Amino acid sequence: MNKREFLKGTILFFPAGGLLQALAGAAAGQESAAKPGAKKAYNAADHLYGMGIEIDKCIGCNRCAVACKAENDVPDEPFYFRTWVERYTITRDGDVSVENISLGPRKETVQDAREVVRTFFVPKLCNHCVNPPCVQVCPVNATFTTQDGAVIVDSQRCIGCRYCIQACPYGARYLHPKTKTADKCTFCYHRVVKGLQPACVEVCPTQARVFGDLKSKASRLVRFTRMNKIHVLKPQLNTEPKVYYAQLDGEVR
Amino acid sequence: MTPVPRGPHAADGLGELLEQVTGFIFPNEIEIHWSLLIVVYPYVTGLVAGAFILASLVKVFNIKDVQPTYRLSLLTALAFLLVAPLPLLLHLGQPLRFYEILLTPNPTSAMAMFGFVYAWYLMGVLLLEIWFEYRHDLIVLGQRAQFPLSWIYRALSLFSKDMSEEALAFDRKAIRAITIIGIPSAFLLHGYVGFIFGSVKANPWWGSVLMPIVFLMSAIVSGIALVILLYMVLMGVRREPIDMACLDTITSYLFYAVLVDFSLEALDFVHRLYQSEESVKILGKLITHKLFMSLFVIQILLGMFIPLGILVLAKARRFNDDLRKLLYFTAVILIQLGIFATRWNVVIGGQLFSKSFRGLMTYKMEVMGIEGLAAALALLALPFVILAVMARFLPLRPLEASLTGTRPSS
Numbered sequence: 001m002n003k004r005e006f007l008k009g010t011i012l013f014f015p016a017g018g019l020l021q022a023l024a025g026a027a028a029g030q031e032s033a034a035k036p037g038a039k040k041a042y043n044a045a046d047h048l049y050g051m052g053i054e055i056d057k058c059i060g061c062n063r064c065a066v067a068c069k070a071e072n073d074v075p076d077e078p079f080y081f082r083t084w085v086e087r088y089t090i091t092r093d094g095d096v097s098v099e100n101i102s103l104g105p106r107k108e109t110v111q112d113a114r115e116v117v118r119t120f121f122v123p124k125l126c127n128h129c130v131n132p133p134c135v136q137v138c139p140v141n142a143t144f145t146t147q148d149g150a151v152i153v154d155s156q157r158c159i160g161c162r163y164c165i166q167a168c169p170y171g172a173r174y175l176h177p178k179t180k181t182a183d184k185c186t187f188c189y190h191r192v193v194k195g196l197q198p199a200c201v202e203v204c205p206t207q208a209r210v211f212g213d214l215k216s217k218a219s220r221l222v223r224f225t226r227m228n229k230i231h232v233l234k235p236q237l238n239t240e241p242k243v244y245y246a247q248l249d250g251e252v253r
Numbered sequence: 254m255t256p257v258p259r260g261p262h263a264a265d266g267l268g269e270l271l272e273q274v275t276g277f278i279f280p281n282e283i284e285i286h287w288s289l290l291i292v293v294y295p296y297v298t299g300l301v302a303g304a305f306i307l308a309s310l311v312k313v314f315n316i317k318d319v320q321p322t323y324r325l326s327l328l329t330a331l332a333f334l335l336v337a338p339l340p341l342l343l344h345l346g347q348p349l350r351f352y353e354i355l356l357t358p359n360p361t362s363a364m365a366m367f368g369f370v371y372a373w374y375l376m377g378v379l380l381l382e383i384w385f386e387y388r389h390d391l392i393v394l395g396q397r398a399q400f401p402l403s404w405i406y407r408a409l410s411l412f413s414k415d416m417s418e419e420a421l422a423f424d425r426k427a428i429r430a431i432t433i434i435g436i437p438s439a440f441l442l443h444g445y446v447g448f449i450f451g452s453v454k455a456n457p458w459w460g461s462v463l464m465p466i467v468f469l470m471s472a473i474v475s476g477i478a479l480v481i482l483l484y485m486v487l488m489g490v491r492r493e494p495i496d497m498a499c500l501d502t503i504t505s506y507l508f509y510a511v512l513v514d515f516s517l518e519a520l521d522f523v524h525r526l527y528q529s530e531e532s533v534k535i536l537g538k539l540i541t542h543k544l545f546m547s548l549f550v551i552q553i554l555l556g557m558f559i560p561l562g563i564l565v566l567a568k569a570r571r572f573n574d575d576l577r578k579l580l581y582f583t584a585v586i587l588i589q590l591g592i593f594a595t596r597w598n599v600v601i602g603g604q605l606f607s608k609s610f611r612g613l614m615t616y617k618m619e620v621m622g623i624e625g626l627a628a629a630l631a632l633l634a635l636p637f638v639i640l641a642v643m644a645r646f647l648p649l650r651p652l653e654a655s656l657t658g659t660r661p662s663s
Contacts, residue, residue: 079267081280098277098611124279133455139365140353159353160346162286163364169455171279171608175286180346237454253609 042193044147048214049187050242051201052224053123055249057208060085060121064200064209065102071188071199078103080174082185083125083200088251091115096251122252123209125200126151126172126185127233127241134164134173134184143182149214149242150189155181169234187211214242266617275542276612285604285616288624290340293632295446295468296596297337300636302443302469303476304330305379305435307503312432318502324649325487326480327383332640334375340632341367343623363449374442378435384411385427390652392416402646443472450599457532458539458603463521470514475592477507478585485582487644497574504581508564511588515557518595535610543605543613547594556591560584 068074068083084102091097092115099106101121128151135143135151142158145151153164158181165173165182176183188198192211196202201211212221221244228246234253235241245252270283308326310316342348358365391410395403444465450456451464481503488495525533540548560583567580605614619625 077267078271078280079283084280086277096611098609100277100280103280133453136361137364137453138359139362139367140350140357141359142353157350157353158347159350161341161344161364162346163362163449165281165286166604167453167455169608171282174281175284175346253611 044193046215047148048242049149049192050128050212050214050221050244051125051187051198052210052212052221052228052230052244052246054208054210054224054228055120055122055245055247057206058085058121058123059206059208060087060101061205062102063203063205064123067199067203068185071191072186074183075177077177080176080183082172082183083123086122086124086252087119088122088249089119090117090249090251092117118249120247120249122245122248123200124170124172125243126168126187127170127239127243128185128187130240130242131238133167133169133237133239137163137167139163146189148192150187150192151184152186152189153182153184155179155183158182169237169239270615270617273615274612276607277609278607278612278614279609282607282614285601285614287600287604288344288616289601289618289626289629290344290624290632292593292596292600293629294337294340295443295600296475296593297333297340297632297636298443298446299468299472299475299592299596300479301330301334301337301374301476302439302472303474303478304333304480305439305476306473307477307480307506309432309436309439310506312429313436316502318498321496321499321650322480322484322503324386324647325484325644326476327379327386328640328643328647328649329480329483329636330476331379331383332636332643334371334379335639336632336636338367338371339635340629343628343632363445363452366445370442370445374438378431378438382428382431382435385424385431387647388413388424389416389421390648393652394648405646440469444469450603455608456603457530458536458606459599461521461525463517463524464599467514467517467521470510470517471592471595474507474510474514474588477503477510478588478592481507481581482585482589483640485578487649495574495578497577500578500581501568504564504584505568507585507588508561508568511557511561511564515561532610535606535613538613539602539606543615544598544602548598548602551594552591552598555587556594557588560587560591563587 062085065081065084068081069076072082074080074082081102084100087099087101089097089099089111091111128145128149130149132143132145132151135145138144138158139161140157140159142155143151143153143164155176158179160175160180160182162175162182165175168184173182173184175181188196188200191198197211198209201209210220210224212219212224214221216222224246225244230244230246231248232241232244233248267283274283304326307319308323308330311319311323342351345351354365355368358368388410391406392414393416395406395410397403398406447465447468450459450468451461453459481500484500485495525536563580563584567577567584572580601616605616606612607614621627
């Protein structure tokens with residue numbers, strides 16, 4: 001290729017590229033999620049959502065819990081959480097102390113660092129189980145699993161019997177004091193169907209939380225489960241959680 | 254410590270409860286969701302099942318001694334069954350949506366079956382048996398009573414008029430058939446309530462296959478004890494003599510029922526202790542820190558050991574009638590107290606420890622308020638009011654017998 005041909009090609013390349021891009025966008029039609037206002041035909045059957053949490057990356061900043069409350073109108077009081085962060089401190093004599101750092105400012109207990117064997121943070125949220133006990137027990141089908149794997153509550157249908165709260169092994173549910181119906185993490189379903197990340201994942205400064213689609217081989221979550229040894233909470237209950245923890249300690253329940 | 258929050262819900266007392274927490278709990282666990290009313294619910298349902306089973310002894314097993322309490326047992330079961338759904342209804346966050354449970358029940362939910370089990374037991378068993386039992390008397394009363402009442406009796410008898418011997422024989426046959434279906438139905442009604450708790454795998458205090466059986470046995474205990482109590486009070490109020498043969502027989506059934514109930518609970522306890530699963534430490538703390546009074550003192554000592562002792566004493570020594578009555582009366586009151594404590598320990602006890610198995614919560618009972626003590630007491634008093642009205646208008650003994658002034662020999 002000589003100089004002249006190269007320049008000709010270059011001059012043609014950019015407009016042609018632009019044209020191709022425009023054509024591709026048109027061909028994709030309504031599916032292009034990037035276009036604001038364009039209706040996206042979201043097909044729930046194409047997805048299965050889950051979350052990965054890398055314990056060693058969590059610095060306990062609590063931004064996830066704060067963002068969740070803001071995003072989802074969770075009451076401010078420290079009795080209602082869709083997600084929260086626990087801090088574990090395990091000392092040399094095997095003593096385990098756990099604190100919920102999302103409860104608000106608290107006095108730091110000075111501990112002899114030499115006595116501490118290990119310490120870490122564990123973000124908690126609804127596990128969006130494959131076999132959710134809460135869905136099983138709901139008498140009116142108000143809580144259900146969506147096709148794309150999120151366990152959510154229809155607050156228009158819930159009668160407030162609270163059986164689901166009793167049935168959840170993870171304490172992930174509460175009774176919303178205003179609606180008097182059960183409330184819980186939805187994986188920010190309203191964001192996810194628009195192609196956005198859940199609020200807690202969005203704000204996490206260390207990317208300790210990884211959200212993704214288990215049906216897409218290219219998703220960050222699938223990569224996460226490939227790159228890490230994975231554990232879930234209370235596996236003996238056969239709830240099959242879809243929140244996967246890397247570097248999870250045996251003390252965590 | 255976390256500062257007491259000053260939000261709109263600080264007044265709910267949840268902030269106060271936060272300071273009562275020992276150890277670590279999940280943050281949403283601070284609120285005790287199933288309150289006193291849910292203690293009342295299994296207690297009341299248990300009384301229904303127990304009273305009905307006592308009534309069936311007469312018809313299915315032909316135990317003639319118990320005959321004087323037959324109708325009382327049936328009406329007691331009905332009065333309490335009518336009240337049984339009320340605590341559930343009042344407890345709902347959205348009580349006006351209760352019908353959803355009947356219109357769109359979730360087939361995998363134990364709780365969704367409530368409406369069907371309840372409706373079956375009320376209409377398929379209890380009302381039917383009572384109607385056949387009272388049909389003859391209602392016809393007679395419809396003829397005897399004055400105008401407005403006579404029509405009510407006639408309507409209650411569904412305007413049936415047939416008093417021929419064949420018709421009465423059919424009544425008896427029907428009652429027997431209904432009772433035979435009724436016993437498993439009563440087992441279903443209360444065993445099912447036990448299943449609601451026993452099937453919750455997330456909660457090791459509840460999740461036990463023995464739960465429905467324990468519920469059932471304690472239901473029989475409480476139902477029998479209640480009928481004895483009501484029979485004694487009613488005879489006292491009406492200044493009629495108490496049939497001591499009847500009382501002695503029922504109290505011996507009560508004795509065996511308490512014994513079986515105690516054995517089952519002891520089995521449950523020993524089994525948990527011996528298996529010593531992950532939850533054993535927190536459950537140990539639960540019963541020693543939170544349930545000591547209601548479990549060891551009220552349920553086991555006052556509700557089981559002392560009544561068992563009293564019943565043994567009353568049987569072994571040939572005391573005179575008055576002393577026996579006093580002993581029986583004391584025993585049945587203590588047993589009621591004990592069974593109520595049993596329900597409390599299951600329902601409230603199961604919510605006082607964290608599912609992280611690392612901490613204990615506190616239940617603070619409301620006094621007023623829709624789920625408070627006053628509402629619970631009102632709900633517990635209501636069946637007695639209903640029963641008093643029914644006993645006022647429906648004879649507790651078959652009519653001919655009371656007309657001639659003799660006690661029914663059968």
